[in-house]
Amino acid sequence: xxxxxxxxxxxxxxxxxxxxxxxxxxxxxxxxxxxxxxxxxxxxxxxxxxxxxxxxxxxxxxxxxxxxxxxxxxxxxxxxxxxxxxxxxxxxxxxxxxxxxxxxxxxxxxxxxxxxxxxxxxxxxxxxxxxxxxxxxx
Numbered sequence: 001x002x003x004x005x006x007x008x009x010x011x012x013x014x015x016x017x018x019x020x021x022x023x024x025x026x027x028x029x030x031x032x033x034x035x036x037x038x039x040x041x042x043x044x045x046x047x048x049x050x051x052x053x054x055x056x057x058x059x060x061x062x063x064x065x066x067x068x069x070x071x072x073x074x075x076x077x078x079x080x081x082x083x084x085x086x087x088x089x090x091x092x093x094x095x096x097x098x099x100x101x102x103x104x105x106x107x108x109x110x111x112x113x114x115x116x117x118x119x120x121x122x123x124x125x126x127x128x129x130x131x132x133x134x135x136x137x138x
Contacts, residue, residue, distance in 0.1 A: 009056045013081045016073045017122050020046035020062040026121055027051055030098030031083075031128075032091065033058070041065065053083055078123035084132040088114045091128050 017023040024046070027033040033051040041047055045062040058081065064070060085091045088106045095118050096102060103125065104117040115129030 012050075012057055012059045013079065014059045014069075015079055015124060016061055016063045016065075016070060016076070017046075018063050019121070020049065020060055022121055023060060024049055024051065026098070026100070027058075030095050030100045031118075031126060032094065056083070078119075078125065080125040080127060082127040082129065082131075084130065085128045086130075088116055088129060092116045 015023075021044070024035060024038065028035055028051065031053075033053050036050045036052050036057065038049040039047045045065045047061055047065055049060050051058050051060070061070070063074065092102065092106050095116075101119040102116060103119050104115070106114055106116045108114050109129075109131070111131065113129045113131035115127055115131070117125055117127045119125055
């Protein structure tokens with residue numbers, strides 16, 4: 001039987017997109033995220049969404065949705081996040097099959113990791129690799 005225990009990560013990259021609906025589609029279909037919640041306004045803007053990957057998650061929403069965070073982030077540039085994957089080459093192939101802009105193909109690093117990097121529809125960089133540092137928790 002699969003372990004279905006829920007985990008509460010203590011850090012969440014948070015991004016705003018001009019087209020959050022398209023971002024959610026790309027992140028789930030091309031990169032393998034799982035949509036855990038999406039809250040939309042009556043006009044279809046994503047007010048808040050959570051997508052899980054492994055034991056972590058990312059939060060996102062639509063630019064211009066209102067509120068202080070949206071206002072502060074209005075002119076923010078692209079961001080980057082690193083995600084640990086078990087099979088970099090298979091993950092890369094999935095991204096390629098979905099037309100993702102791969103900016104670095106799977107590459108063996110001097111420190112022992114195998115990584116690739118891709119750009120999402122709005123310029124954010126997603127790094128996927130085998131390097132999985134431990135944290136102290138807490």
